[in-house]
Each structure stands twice: as C-alpha cells, then as structure tokens.
Amino acid sequence: MRKTLLSTAALxxxxxALLADDASMQAEIDALMQKVEKLEKxxxxxxxxxxxxxxxxxxxxxxxxxxxxxxxxxxDYRNNESDTYATNPSLLSSRLYxxxxxxxxxxxxxxxxxxxxxxxxxxxYVTDPALKDWAASSKASDTVMRVKEAYxxxxxxxxxxxxxxxxxxxxxTNGFLANYRENETDPGSPLAHITxxxxxxxxxxLDWGRFIDGAYTKFVFGRAHSGEMQDIYGDVSGARxxxxxxxxxxxxxxxxxxxxxxxxxxxxxxxxxxxxxxxWAHIFNTKGRKLDGNIPKAASGTADLFSVGLKVTxxxxxxxxxxxxxxxxxxxxxxxxxxxxxxxxxxxSDGGVRSGSSLWAGVIIPDMLTERGRLGxxxxxxxxxxTPMTWxxxxxxxxxxxxxxxxxxxxxxxxLFGVKYLPSQIRYTYVQHDYTPNINCAGWVAPVETxxxxxxxxxxxxxxx
Amino acid sequence: xxxxxxxxxxxxxxxxxxxxALHADAGKGQRLYQKKLKxxxxxxGAVFAAKHTQMEWEEAKENGNLAEMMTEACPEGKNFxxxxxxxxxFKEHLYDFVHDFASDSGNIPSC
Numbered sequence: 001m002r003k004t005l006l007s008t009a010a011l012x013x014x015x016x017a018l019l020a021d022d023a024s025m026q027a028e029i030d031a032l033m034q035k036v037e038k039l040e041k042x043x044x045x046x047x048x049x050x051x052x053x054x055x056x057x058x059x060x061x062x063x064x065x066x067x068x069x070x071x072x073x074x075x076d077y078r079n080n081e082s083d084t085y086a087t088n089p090s091l092l093s094s095r096l097y098x099x100x101x102x103x104x105x106x107x108x109x110x111x112x113x114x115x116x117x118x119x120x121x122x123x124x125y126v127t128d129p130a131l132k133d134w135a136a137s138s139k140a141s142d143t144v145m146r147v148k149e150a151y152x153x154x155x156x157x158x159x160x161x162x163x164x165x166x167x168x169x170x171x172x173t174n175g176f177l178a179n180y181r182e183n184e185t186d187p188g189s190p191l192a193h194i195t196x197x198x199x200x201x202x203x204x205x206l207d208w209g210r211f212i213d214g215a216y217t218k219f220v221f222g223r224a225h226s227g228e229m230q231d232i233y234g235d236v237s238g239a240r241x242x243x244x245x246x247x248x249x250x251x252x253x254x255x256x257x258x259x260x261x262x263x264x265x266x267x268x269x270x271x272x273x274x275x276x277x278x279x280w281a282h283i284f285n286t287k288g289r290k291l292d293g294n295i296p297k298a299a300s301g302t303a304d305l306f307s308v309g310l311k312v313t314x315x316x317x318x319x320x321x322x323x324x325x326x327x328x329x330x331x332x333x334x335x336x337x338x339x340x341x342x343x344x345x346x347x348x349s350d351g352g353v354r355s356g357s358s359l360w361a362g363v364i365i366p367d368m369l370t371e372r373g374r375l376g377x378x379x380x381x382x383x384x385x386x387t388p389m390t391w392x393x394x395x396x397x398x399x400x401x402x403x404x405x406x407x408x409x410x411x412x413x414x415x416l417f418g419v420k421y422l423p424s425q426i427r428y429t430y431v432q433h434d435y436t437p438n439i440n441c442a443g444w445v446a447p448v449e450t451x452x453x454x455x456x457x458x459x460x461x462x463x464x465x
Numbered sequence: 466x467x468x469x470x471x472x473x474x475x476x477x478x479x480x481x482x483x484x485x486a487l488h489a490d491a492g493k494g495q496r497l498y499q500k501k502l503k504x505x506x507x508x509x510g511a512v513f514a515a516k517h518t519q520m521e522w523e524e525a526k527e528n529g530n531l532a533e534m535m536t537e538a539c540p541e542g543k544n545f546x547x548x549x550x551x552x553x554x555f556k557e558h559l560y561d562f563v564h565d566f567a568s569d570s571g572n573i574p575s576c
Contacts (some may be wrong), residue, residue, distance in 0.1 A: 047518075047520060049519065051518045051519075051520070051568070051569040052569075054518075054519065054570075055480065055571040185492055209509075213503075213504075270499075271500060271503075272497070272498075272499030272501075272503070273497045273500050312497060314496075315499075318550075366559075372490065382525075
C-alpha cells in the first residue's frame with residue numbers, strides 16, 4: 001500500500017514535471033514565434049526603407065553617366081577630275097559625354113549631356129566660321145566643354161490623352177536609324193535621314209498607343225540660328241542696342257533673320273519588331289542668296305523635308321537565332337526648297353524651287369564571333385539637290401547621309417575584351433560625290449557636277465557606364 | 466591602308482575576339498516584352514517592370530520563382546512564362562529588363 005502510494009506520488013510528480021516542461025516549451029515556442037514575427041516585420045520595414053533609399057538616391061539627385069570615346073580616323077579625298085587629293089592618315093580624337101538624368105517626381109524628368117569632342121593637340125579654341133552651335137559638340141574641335149543636351153520632360157494625361165511637354169536643348173542628333181552606325185543602343189528623337197543637328201526647342205508629344213501599337217506624334221518648334229542682332233552690345237556704329245539689329249530684319253547690309261523650324265516626327269507603328277517612323281520638318285527663313293547685291297546667308301525662303309522609314313528588328317518568328325538578331329531598315333526622304341522672290345536657294349532661279357530625294361538602306365547582323373557583336377552594312381543614294389539638315393552627323397569626312405551621289409558603309413560594333421562597358425567599333429565609309437558635297441549649311445551654293453571620292457576608316461574604343 | 470591603320474585593325478580584331486561569357490541584354494528583354502507580352506498583359510513594359518522592386522525581382526530569380534512572380538504581375542501571360550522557351554531563351558533578357566526598370570530602379574525614361 002505504502003509502495004503503491006509512493007509510486008503514485010512519484011508518477012504524479014513526474015507527470016507534473018512533464019506537463020511543466022511542455023508548458024515551458026510551448027511558452028518558449030510562442031516567444032520564438034513572436035520574435036520571428038517581429039523580425040519579419042522588421043525585415044519588411046527594412047526592405048521598404050531600402051527601396052525608398054534606393055529610389056531616392058536614384059531619383060532625387062542627378063545621376064551621372066560617362067561615355068568616353070577615343071578614335072582614330074584614316075581619311076582620304078580624291079578629286080578624280082583634277083587628279084588632286086587630300087589625306088590624313090591619323091586624325092586622333094577624344095570625345096567625352098557627361099550624361100545627366102534626374103526624376104524628382106513621377107512624370108517629371110531632366111536629361112542633360114555635356115560634351116567635349118576634341119582632336120588631339122587641337123588649338124585652344126576652334127573658331128571656324130562654319131562651326132555653329134548646331135554641330136558644336138558633334139565635330140571634333142577643341143577641349144571646351146559644351147552643352148550638347150539639356151531638357152526637361154513633363155508627362156501627364158489630359159482627359160485620357162497622354163501628353164508630354166519638353167523645353168530645352170533637344171536630343172536631336174543620332175536619331176532613328178543612325179544609332180547603329182554610331183554604336184548607340186538608343187536613337188535620338190528625330191529621323192536622322194533628314195535631321196541631325198543640335199538644336200533648342202519646345203516639344204509637345206501626344207501618345208496614340210491606345211489606338212495603334214507604339215504610335216505617337218511630336219510637335220517641336222525651335223530655333224536653329226539666332227539672327228537679328230549684330231553682337232551682344234548691339235550695332236556698334238550707332239546707339240548701343242544689345243541683342244538687336246538696327247532696322248531689324250529689314251537691315252539691308254546685315255540681313256540676318258533668325259532661322260526657326262517646326263519639326264513633326266512620329267511613330268506610325270511599333271510592335272517591337274516592325275517600326276515605321278515619319279517626319280516632316282519645315283524651316284522658316286532658311287539661308288540662301290539675295291540676288292540684289294549677291295548677298296549670301298540671307299533669309300531666302302522656306303525648306304520642307306519629309307522622311308518615312310521602316311525598321312524590322314528580327315526577321316520572321318523564331319526561325320533562327322541569327323534571323324532573330326538581324327535588323328533591316330529602309331528609309332526614303334525628300335527635300336523641297338522654295339526661294340522668295342529676289343532670292344535663290346541651292347542654285348534655283350529667282351524665286352524658284354529645288355527638290356531632292358534620297359534612299360537609305362541597311363542591315364545589321366550578328367558577327368558570329370562575339371556575344372553581342374554586330375556587323376552593319378549601309379547604302380545611301382542622294383540626288384543632285386538633295387539637302388537634308390544633317391550637319392551634326394559624326395562622320396569625319398562630312399555627312400554621308402547628305403551625299404549627292406552614293407555612299408557605302410560597313411562597320412563592326414563589338415565589346416572590347418567582351419566587356420559591355422567598352423563598346424568599340426571599326427567603321428569604313430566610302431562616299432562618291434557626284435555633285436558638290438553637302439557637308440555644312442550652304443544654301444547659297446549651287447551644286448555642280450563633280451567626281452570626288454572620300455573615304456574614312458575609323459577605329460573607336462569607348463568606356464560607357 | 467597605312468601602317469598605323471593596319472596595326473590598329475590587327476589589335477582590335479584580336480581584342481574583339483576575346484569574348485566574355487554569355488550575358489543578358491535588357492534592351493532585348495524590352496523588345497521581347499513589347500513583341501510577345503505587351504498586348505497580352507495589357508500594360509507597357511515600364512508598368513510591368515515597376516510591379517516589383519529590384520530586390521523582389523532579384524529574390525524571385527534566386528529562388529527560382531521568377532516565372533511565378535511574372536505570372537502574378539501578368540496572369541494572362543501564364544502560358545508564356547511557363548513555356549520551355551521562356552526558361553531557355555527569354556528569361557535572362559526579361560529579367561535584365563524588369564530589374565532595370567523596377568519600381569525603385571531610378572531609371573529615367575528618355576524623351
């Protein structure tokens with residue numbers, strides 16, 4: 001009996017101990033669960049905070065990028081009529097872009113690009129009269145840093161219509177189709193077939209994507225040349241009139257009217273594989289020759305430039321990797337210059353017109369040697385009076401797109417050492433000028449038949465990050 | 466061609482052949498989205514990518530559930546995200562794209 005009682009007591013005590021152990025274990029588990037929950041909440045808060053910090057560090061300040069290119073161009077010109085030539089076996093140049101971007105709030109962005117594009121051992125300041133600010137950062141000259149681009153874009157919706165507004169120095173170089181030959185991933189804003197210049201303007205963009213894949217239209221109004229002033233202190237012979245010209249645009253000795261433009265580029269369709277772009281550009285007061293007094297660079301009339309281009313990114317539908325990575329493009333363009341009475345444009349009769357046309361086609365294929373390397377082949381053909389506004393095109397021998405004759409080009413874009421931050425290029429451009437080369441603004445020059453061959457072999461290595 | 470030109474050509478040809486391992490391309494991912502998913506998902510690539518933060522996309526890729534996360538962001542694209550081609554051909558490019566344009570990427574769209 002005593003034994004039984006003792007056993008029962010021992011059993012009771014043991015059970016109690018077990019129960020106590022269970023209870024404390026449960027308490028410990030509960031405490032741990034609470035801790036885990038707390039830690040999870042902390043982790044969520046940390047992630048949220050990290051995202052905020054990430055977004056702030058990226059969005060609330062200017063982000064800088066670098067595009068630093070060193071190149072050598074081997075240049076050769078042959079006048080096959082006079083049997084004369086000009087060469088430069090090694091034009092060495094460095095081009096630095098300091099890119100800037102900021103997005104302080106949803107729908108508002110700022111983009112900027114400061115540029116130095118210099119020949120090695122250049123003069124301190126290159127002041128060639130023909131070098132204007134529409135090509136200042138696009139032609140190798142001196143080591144002065146200039147503003148190539150600076151603009152803000154504000155995007156919103158007006159009654160369901162997406163709209164963007166922008167003012168500033170536009171991304172108006174190396175546009176649609178020219179980015180391949182420049183080894184740039186993203187094209188600039190306009191169609192490079194007719195517009196490749198650094199300009200300032202105001203832009204309104206209307207998006208039609210809800211009706212047609214990728215469709216939009218931009219309306220850009222800007223100024224390519226500031227006239228109606230003699231210098232920053234005015235007409236020195238008379239009263240001091242800063243930024244003005246005595247008599248204004250009717251000044252007969254200095255007929256220098258401002259050159260304004262309206263450019264309407266747009267995407268007609270873009271589904272990621274097929275892209276059709278169009279553009280109309282109207283130039284007011286374009287420069288030509290005043291017949292009375294034989295004055296060049298006078299406001300002589302208007303110019304209208306039209307272009308339509310098709311780009312196909314990937315041939316067919318997953319036929320092969322090679323075709324998926326192949327890009328084809330073809331673009332047509334037309335220019336029409338209309339002189340005022342008493343003036344001539346591109347050698348037109350008094351008040352006459354001059355029209356020109358051009359074709360541009362290209363194919364870009366995988367190089368089959370490197371992972372991201374591409375080989376490109378392009379062809380251009382332009383007529384006698386073909387006169388686009390492509391003076392900022394980065395070709396040492398002058399714009400090949402503006403050729404009045406034929407141009408052939410081949411290039412290999414590849415990553416040096418396979419490093420994507422070191423995009424490099426070997427490019428060969430062959431240009432046959434059948435008429436006066438159109439390499440800068442010279443609407444007062446009448447094209448004449450010629451036979452000039454120009455070639456440019458470029459090797460370029462960049463650091464881009 | 467000049468001696469200088471020949472030397473430069475030889476050097477660059479040689480260096481260009483020293484390639485790196487296969488790497489993805491955000492630009493290609495963007496085009497893939499536009500071509501194969503934009504209409505199906507009913508949103509732009511930027512909106513799709515901004516459904517998650519960079520860290521969330523990274524974690525999904527590391528944990529092997531990128532397809533699930535993309536399906537969650539675009540249920541209509543389920544068949545695409547579960548296809549063999551997505552896994553073998555498109556995943557890396559699309560990941561690069563969504564990571565580049567994630568909600569906290571700070572990526573600034575162009576004009």
